[in-house]
């Protein structure tokens with residue numbers, strides 16, 4: 215039986231434990247610094263061994279893989295530890311807080327032969343997979359225009375959790391924390407992006423990180439996209455729209471989607487595209503379980519899993535470039551953030567450094583693991 219452990223037993227850990235159970239994985243241990251939460255979680259999910267120190271768990275347990283569900287700033291360190299202990303990794307978004315750390319993780323994958331995947335469950339719904347196949351096969355014609363909207367609502371209570379709302383611990387605001395799911399799907403479907411121009415602002419929450427961002431993106435294909443992220447929107451929705459030469463494909467939902475949330479509208483003369491769209495396999499909806507199933511198949515075959523660290527690099531590079539464009543007020547071309555650039559050391563570069571310089575004691579400055 216495949217053996218796994220969970221680091222961090224808070225809000226999202228339940229989705230991990232339930233998906234692992236449904237997929238027949240043996241959950242042998244869990245770790246959390248909060249003993250009450252850890253104890254209750256282990257009882258609820260029938261987990262035999264618990265650790266107050268995640269490093270100790272990784273030293274003592276023989277695991278096929280580790281699920282990381284701790285706050286964002288802890289991810290990179292735990293990923294590197296788990297890989298060097300011989301385990302593969304399924305880590306919650308964001309995988310890490312800088313291109314520097316991402317490149318370190320990819321190097322560790324090469325050295326250890328292990329693999330690390332980022333949880334991006336929006337890629338794994340039946341409709342998302344179907345759209346990727348149709349677009350890749352050219353069945354929809356060229357991609358021309360796209361919209362990617364994450365307009366959610368998060369109040370002051372949400373930001374009362376100490377790790378949230380700070381560059382050093384949440385690693386970003388609405389772009390990195392909420393919009394990242396739709397952004398990742400948008401970029402994955404539309405292919406290589408080449409340039410981003412953005413606005414980043416904190417308008418109405420008492421937080422260090424941004425509560426709104428907006429970006430224009432150009433793609434290698436020539437397509438143009440607009441991205442809007444907000445945690446200030448009382449009418450919440452996630453909306454993605456892909457206009458190809460032969461059809462518009464749209465999804466309107468909130469935290470997940472099923473096939474029924476999608477719509478395909480063929481252009482005049484291209485009605486056959488609707489038939490191709492309707493060949494969509496039955497759900498799964500976008501879910502942790504759908505991604506974990508694909509991860510387990512890769513583990514079984516010993517191959518890099520989908521949404522592996524190197525596969526999601528374009529998304530982290532895009533978000534780094536979005537923050538840089540917002541900070542500089544200028545377009546940022548793909549490939550221009552290299553070692554030595556503050557936006558290579560932290561996804562929010564100078565924005566994070568300026569906040570750290572004024573935030574006083576108790577908040578360590580943003581830095582990569584080096």
Ligand SMILES: NC(=O)c1ccc[n+]([C@@H]2O[C@H](COP(=O)([O-])OP(=O)(O)OC[C@H]3O[C@@H](n4cnc5c(N)ncnc54)[C@H](O)[C@@H]3O)[C@@H](O)[C@H]2O)c1
Pocket residue numbers: 221222223224225226227245246247248251267268283284285286288306307308333335375391
């Ligand atoms: N994929 C999704 O849809 C989704 C949804 C929600 C959250 N997330 C991500 O999951 C992660 C966790 O979010 P959450 O909402 O569950 O947070 P949470 O605060 O509810 O849970 C985090 C847990 O980690 C524990 N922890 C903190 N530091 C630790 C350490 N050093 N060692 C061990 N345990 C430690 C905390 O005590 C807490 O129990 C974040 O990265 C978040 O972005 C993803």
